[in-house]
Amino acid sequence: MERQLARETADPADTLIGTLMATIRRRIASRSLTPGARLPSIRALAAAMQVSKSTVVEAYERLAAEGAIRSRPGSGYFVAAPMAPLSLADIGPRLDREVDPLWISRQSLDAGDTMLKPGCGWLPASWMPQEAMRRGLRTLSRTADATLADYGTPLGLRPLRELMVRRMGGHGIVAAPEQVMLTESGTQAIDLICRYLLDAGDTVLVDDPCYFNFHALLRAHRARVVSVPYRPDGPDIERFAAALEEHRPRLYLTNSGIHNPTGASLSPVTAHRLLKLADQHDLVIVEDDIFADFELTPAPRLAAFDGLERVIAIGSFSKTLSASVRCGYVAARPEWLEGLVDLKIATSFGGSHFAEALVLALLTDGSYRKHLEALRTRLARTLAGTAARLEAVGIVPWLMPQAGMFLWCRLPDGADAGKVARHALAEGIVLAPGNAFSLSQTAHGFMRFNVAQSDDARIYQVLEAALQRV
Amino acid sequence: MERQLARETADPADTLIGTLMATIRRRIASRSLTPGARLPSIRALAAAMQVSKSTVVEAYERLAAEGAIRSRPGSGYFVAAPMAPLSLADIGPRLDREVDPLWISRQSLDAGDTMLKPGCGWLPASWMPQEAMRRGLRTLSRTADATLADYGTPLGLRPLRELMVRRMGGHGIVAAPEQVMLTESGTQAIDLICRYLLDAGDTVLVDDPCYFNFHALLRAHRARVVSVPYRPDGPDIERFAAALEEHRPRLYLTNSGIHNPTGASLSPVTAHRLLKLADQHDLVIVEDDIFADFELTPAPRLAAFDGLERVIAIGSFSKTLSASVRCGYVAARPEWLEGLVDLKIATSFGGSHFAEALVLALLTDGSYRKHLEALRTRLARTLAGTAARLEAVGIVPWLMPQAGMFLWCRLPDGADAGKVARHALAEGIVLAPGNAFSLSQTAHGFMRFNVAQSDDARIYQVLEAALQRV
Incomplete structure (x- = not known):
């Protein structure tokens, strides 16, 4: 608001009115004043903006004449726009x-x-393991009542979390089962992390190119998104450093092994430089490991070098087991996990107990x-x-x-x-x-x-x- | 901000500095200025607030001395707080x-x-239908490959949406299958609606008492929540009207049949009054029908009277089929559904195809x-x-x-x-x-x-x- 105000030209009376009007219009457009919201009282706004009451009255009246706000006698001024739901299209270009x-x-x-x-x-x-899946379903059709009927636990099925820990260990990532939360998908995992770490207007860094649903997801969070060109060995590190300096992003979202869409893989030297920069700028990194099981030679994992300090590891089995049975996971530092669990319960009430049990059956089936x-x-x-x-x-x-x-x-x-x-x-x-x-x-x-x-x-x-x- | 500013007392120089400091502190606390964010330039803020540059410098210097902001020579002032993730606890009391x-x-x-x-x-x-569930799993173990391996469609399995339409029809709610989207849970349905219709700071009306996870969910959306006492025949309609006048909520979240936690049911007369008020105040109502299948005598449904104009109907089968297999639904006016589908894909990439197929099998099993x-x-x-x-x-x-x-x-x-x-x-x-x-x-x-x-x-x-x- 301040900068907008400062940009107006100087012609005493009309400028003040115009400035006020522009400010209010912008707050309506950005939905910081939502349809139906009451505007500040004339007295309050005049005092706050250090202008006369008549300036505020004039600004409100002109906005009412434009149809942007409505006066309701005795109760003040309100944002007039009919209720138009916010759509993803409104958020980004x-x-x-x-x-x-x-x-x-x-x-x-x-x-x-x-x-x-x-x-x-x-x-x-x-191409998917259909026979194992059918076997898994037959196995589960004979399992305990609770697996078939009850909600899952807040963190998710412990044996599957233990298995995730062993899998991550194979990539050099050290985590305790208490640091792993199961989710309904890798996408839900990223969504929960964004909910937890981002505020509207925060900046997020992505690769250019990157998985296109990252763009849609970040738009839903109204994040500012900044991108850095991706090279065959990871992000362009000079541009990455410059973007950190200039935009001070809070998060960086990437795939280290088999990058989507390029198929490139992070090199150890880029990984080290990247983590050093992240440390300097207090950047959190979300490493989406959804393609891990396709790798022939594992790429280095940021989460392995970092020890799950500022890197959050996520993944799912949609690409190698089944996209029909939804199950993902997130591994993060313990204090963040607490908040992520609260958010998961608040927004989806537990995970998919059944999907967790089925994925566990499939991963331990011996045929995987x-x-x-x-x-x-x-x-x-x-x-x-x-x-x-x-x-x-x-x-x-x-x-x-x-x-x-x-x-x-x-x-x-x-x-x-x-x-x-x-x-x-x-x-x-x-x-x-x-x-x-x-x-x-x-x-x-x-x-x-x-x-x-x-x-x-x-x-x-x-x-x-x-x-x-x- | 305006009201906050207006409330300060009047002592020329120090007041201006204090006012500025309070404003900036509050914007940091509310995270409209996030850690690491650059503060407006001295020139811009002075112009915007109609104060001298030295006033701004003094305010910034005092805030820097407090540790609230940091000066970086040559590039300005930045919010200093170390990265502290937002937790649900921070949002509400x-x-x-x-x-x-x-x-x-x-x-x-x-x-x-x-x-x-x-x-x-x-x-x-x-108490849950275990035998039907086991039968359903055996049936699905023999189903088509795509059901077991592929992502679901954006709206979800059409035969299940058609079944939802027939069920809602039994409660007098007229909807087309294109107006129904399947979700991973009733909670996810409400969450998507909140994402679609609410902006941070918007007001939501709930019953007092109401399902406690509504509080947690709305806290995650940083909504302002206002409650109206619930009576044996629905919300206290006088208080409801007064709350609409005073708080202009955007959404009202309720259960009409078998209200949680009271077990009360909405009466037809309260339903009509409530909808009339909703019309007058352009209020959207989310009617959570999760307990529908327990009813002996169906309560009136707001969605039935309203024709899915401003009422959004949601539900799930967690209470009568299985909470382990996650599947819910939302029925709304077509133009809202488009936006809800986009959000569902952006934040969870499709629904749970397998869970949809299993719920369909269970509901059509003949034993339900x-x-x-x-x-x-x-x-x-x-x-x-x-x-x-x-x-x-x-x-x-x-x-x-x-x-x-x-x-x-x-x-x-x-x-x-x-x-x-x-x-x-x-x-x-x-x-x-x-x-x-x-x-x-x-x-x-x-x-x-x-x-x-x-x-x-x-x-x-x-x-x-x-x-x-x-």
Whole structure:
């Protein structure tokens, strides 16, 4: 408010009125004054702003004439706008539909079996461990009553938390089971962390490009988002340092192993520099480890170097077990975990007891390791094959990832990914154009391909035709 | 801010400095200025507040001396507080642990099998339809791959949404399947609505008493909460009208059928008056129908009279099917539903496909109606029996509910429910003292009993002993 006020030009009486009006308008627009809210009394506002009462009266009357506020005789002035719910679109800039992160999510989630989805972020159902899942359900159909009927515990099923601790230990992350909370998804885990650590207007740092739902989630939190270019070995560390200096972000959200969408992995030297900078600037890091089980050679984990001091580790099993059964986890320093548990109960009343029991059954079934090995081999083969097929139509990977399901690709010069995506959608193909992943909107020449969803020859025919047209 | 400023006393130079300091301190406390945030420049703030630059410098210097802000040569002043995450406790007044809603939730959710839980809000596992559940799991173990592996659709499983439409139809609520979104719980449904409709500082109206997790949830949204006394036929309508006039709430959160904790039900005449007032004041109502299936004679539904214009209907199956399998729903006007779907995807990426499929299997299993009939009969018998046992130790129901699991009871004169609860906890019994449900903190002489969890004779022995002590 102060800066806005200071920017007005100087013409005594009218300036004061105009300044007041601008301030109030801005507070309505930013919803710090919400529809129906009572405005400060004339006397109070005059005293506060060190102006005369007649100045306030004049400002209020002009705003009422504009329809921005309403006078109710005897009770004062109120914000007049009809109740218009806040939508995500109001929060951030409205992007083109084709590169709107929510639009891509909804298209992918809504796509029927007739659609092809090289743009989606998950494996086909047939790649998932169906037999283990069916076995798990039969096992649970014989389990104790409480598992089937009762709410879960605040932290979640202890044996599954212990298993998470052992898994993290394999990546060098030392945590106690009391530092792990199970959630209904990795996304819920990030959401709870944002609720806990962020205030409206706080700044969050993301990679450019990054997983597009980070943009949608941070928009829902009304966070200011700042991005730093991602390189093949992690974020551009010079730009990262500059962003910390300039924007003083509170959080940094990233994937260290198999970065989404690039498939890159953090190098040890970048990890160390990054943590040093985080220390200097009191930055909290959320390390989303959702692709951990795809890795052939594990990337260094920030949470391992840091010891869960300022790094929060999260993950889920949506990519390797089932996205239908929702279960994620978060590991953090003990005092933060307390607050996260309170928020989880307040906003979802416990986790999904049943999903926790099923994930535990699946992870301890004995077949999970074999499933992963088969999956990695299949993905490695498919990565190479898909890269070759894409290159044949002029689409070239930015890098060849060591593992995972994503290829982040550059389109031929001059091609616009948004236009290609629009064309493909008309042909029944959901793509993921680069700018959905890019806060700076500099990835219009890029596209993310899910190699496990890119087998159909029609995809390449449609891509070729679209590239010739646009 | 204006009112705060206006309240300061008048002593020219020091007052101005003091006023500025108080304003900045308050903005830091309310986190409108967050730790690390840059303060307005001296020039800008002086211009905005119409004070001299030296006044601003003096205010900043004094705040820096206090340690509230930090000067960084060449780049200005910054909020100095070390990163202290926002906790729920910071948001609302800290209640006594014994009547803190989150504390009761956590005690109940964490209680092992050795604890007795007359204070909890759910049925014992043995009362739930275990056989149907086991059957449902066996059925799903033979279902299609996609049901077991894929994310759900944005709105959720269509056959289950159609079933919700038919159920609501039975209560006179007319909705299309496109107006129904499935969620991971009834709590998540309310949470999404709050995210969609509320802004920090907006006012929400609740019943006094009301379900205690409403308090925790609204605290997480930093909403201002105002309560209206609940009567045996709905909220006190005069007080309701006065609260609308005075506080202009944006939302009202309530249960119409079998109100939690009182067991009361809304009368048609109160429902009509309430909706008329809501129209006049542009109030949105969230009607939480979680206890619908316990009712013997259905209470009128606000959503039925209103036609889902300004009423949003929500519900779940945690109380009658399973709290382990998480699935809720929300029905609202179509344009709001769009925004709710976007928020659901942004913050939890789809719903629980598997839970939706399982709930659908259970509701269409053919045994659900019989399960409900048996449950209602058993609860009616248990209600009467528990009331008699409580009266024997001097604890008297406020009203005898027509159905449900709760008895809202008055303790003998002078007894404090918080103290009784503390005493009982030491004896391994989790109770639910009245003030956890009461925003006005006027229910210290009340307690909610779950009759299905109150069979053990030790409960009455401990209550009797506690009442003699406190």
